[in-house]
Amino acid sequence: MSKPAKAAVFSAGSWGTAFGMVLADAGCEVTLWARRAEVAEAINSGRTNPDYLPGVELPENLRATTDPAEAAAGADFTFLSVPSQTMRANLAEWTPLLAPETVLVSLMKGVELGTTMRMSEVIEDVTKVGVDRVAVVTGPNLAREIAARMPAAAVVACTDETVARRLQAACHTPYFRPYTETDVVGCELGGAVKNVIGLAVGIADGMGLGDNAKGSLITRGLAETARLGIALGADPLTFSGLAGLGDLVATCSSPLSRNHTFGTNLGKGMTLEETIAVTRQTAEGVKSCESVADLARRHGVEMPITETVVDIVHEGKPPVVALKELMSRSAKPERR
Numbered sequence: 284m285s286k287p288a289k290a291a292v293f294s295a296g297s298w299g300t301a302f303g304m305v306l307a308d309a310g311c312e313v314t315l316w317a318r319r320a321e322v323a324e325a326i327n328s329g330r331t332n333p334d335y336l337p338g339v340e341l342p343e344n345l346r347a348t349t350d351p352a353e354a355a356a357g358a359d360f361t362f363l364s365v366p367s368q369t370m371r372a373n374l375a376e377w378t379p380l381l382a383p384e385t386v387l388v389s390l391m392k393g394v395e396l397g398t399t400m401r402m403s404e405v406i407e408d409v410t411k412v413g414v415d416r417v418a419v420v421t422g423p424n425l426a427r428e429i430a431a432r433m434p435a436a437a438v439v440a441c442t443d444e445t446v447a448r449r450l451q452a453a454c455h456t457p458y459f460r461p462y463t464e465t466d467v468v469g470c471e472l473g474g475a476v477k478n479v480i481g482l483a484v485g486i487a488d489g490m491g492l493g494d495n496a497k498g499s500l501i502t503r504g505l506a507e508t509a510r511l512g513i514a515l516g517a518d519p520l521t522f523s524g525l526a527g528l529g530d531l532v533a534t535c536s537s538p539l540s541r542n543h544t545f546g547t548n549l550g551k552g553m554t555l556e557e558t559i560a561v562t563r564q565t566a567e568g569v570k571s572c573e574s575v576a577d578l579a580r581r582h583g584v585e586m587p588i589t590e591t592v593v594d595i596v597h598e599g600k601p602p603v604v605a606l607k608e609l610m611s612r613s614a615k616p617e618r619r
């Protein structure tokens with residue numbers, strides 16, 4: 284029997300912990316890096332992570348440490364799950380500690396502000412590891428549902444399909460079904476932009492605009508995601524898959540989604556400050572709406588829903604005004 288794969292997961296937030304469970308259930312030997320000692324202690328002694336996944340019993344083969352070198356040592360796969368905007372600084376610190384042949388896997392769904400880089404690009408830029416050793420896991424994977432071992436499918440993407448297959452085997456469980464992909468660009472854009480569209484749908488829900496508005500925003504949101512993807516060399520079919528439509532539907536329908544909830548609070552009339560104050564976990568779309576809009580402008584791609592989210596979230600435009608402007612844009616064919 285071959286020995287179990289060794290996995291390091293940075294860090295022990297909602298998704299890092301839930302995905303650590305998936306890996307442990309798939310038979311990997313898993314070490315989670317936690318930023319705070321009390322989180323590592325609760326995982327090791329109490330088999331819980333009360334801050335991020337309260338009420339969830341964690342498997343025995345999931346260990347935690349606050350020592351990044353201990354977490355990284357000998358890992359076949361190193362999973363990265365921190366807020367996208369801190370990834371570059373975090374990884375600069377961890378790079379000297381990484382196991383020499385480790386595959387670096389982004390679990391994150393964001394685009395870096397300023398550089399407009401996708402997370403795999405940031406990983407390559409900081410570590411100088413080649414694309415064939417950088418992968419992505421994405422799809423409709425709300426952490427709390429995965430931690431309850433509720434069924435879900437996902438995509439594991441790497442330009443090197445052999446690596447994607449190894450990763451697939453490392454995280455395949457009876458409740459978590461990963462499919463391989465080689466379109467890393469499309470998979471990452473699908474994940475990052477769906478957070479922005481999730482904010483838009485949340486705002487519409489908070490305003491009580493109804494299900495027709497939701498269906499329209501999801502569909503037009505997917506259309507602008509695909510437009511950006513095509514401009515960046517993605518395969519348009521990726522957006523009708525799990526990384527596109529699948530994730531968008533889960534996020535835009537679920538009260539578990541932090542982005543959707545953030546938008547709902549804004550749509551109900553909370554100020555940005557009030558909304559931030561009641562949001563305890565990472566809602567990536569709040570920052571990534573700006574980097575996605577920036578990326579689109581650089582490539583001459585029109586993304587009216589994304590621009591509207593930027594206006595509401597960062598420019599203080601009242602949602603009713605933004606809605607009127609969005610609805611009165613010039614008439615055009617559905618496909619162009």
Ligand SMILES: NC(=O)C1=CN([C@@H]2O[C@H](COP(=O)(O)OP(=O)(O)OC[C@H]3O[C@@H](n4cnc5c(N)ncnc54)[C@H](O)[C@@H]3O)[C@@H](O)[C@H]2O)C=CC1
Nearest residue numbers: 294295296297298299318364365369391392425426564565
């Ligand atoms: N929660 C979910 O359902 C899913 C989340 N994701 C993605 O996973 C990524 C992480 O999100 P979550 O785990 O949900 O967020 P979270 O807010 O639950 O956890 C964030 C983690 O990052 C750590 N962290 C925060 N600031 C840090 C810093 N400056 N340096 C080092 N560590 C820091 C926190 O201690 C915490 O462990 C995001 O990109 C998100 O889009 C992807 C799929 C599902």
Ligand SMILES: O=C(CO)COP(=O)(O)O
Nearest residue numbers: 422423424425540541542
């Ligand atoms: O990415 C997610 C589900 O796939 C989680 O969405 P939120 O970050 O909005 O909670």
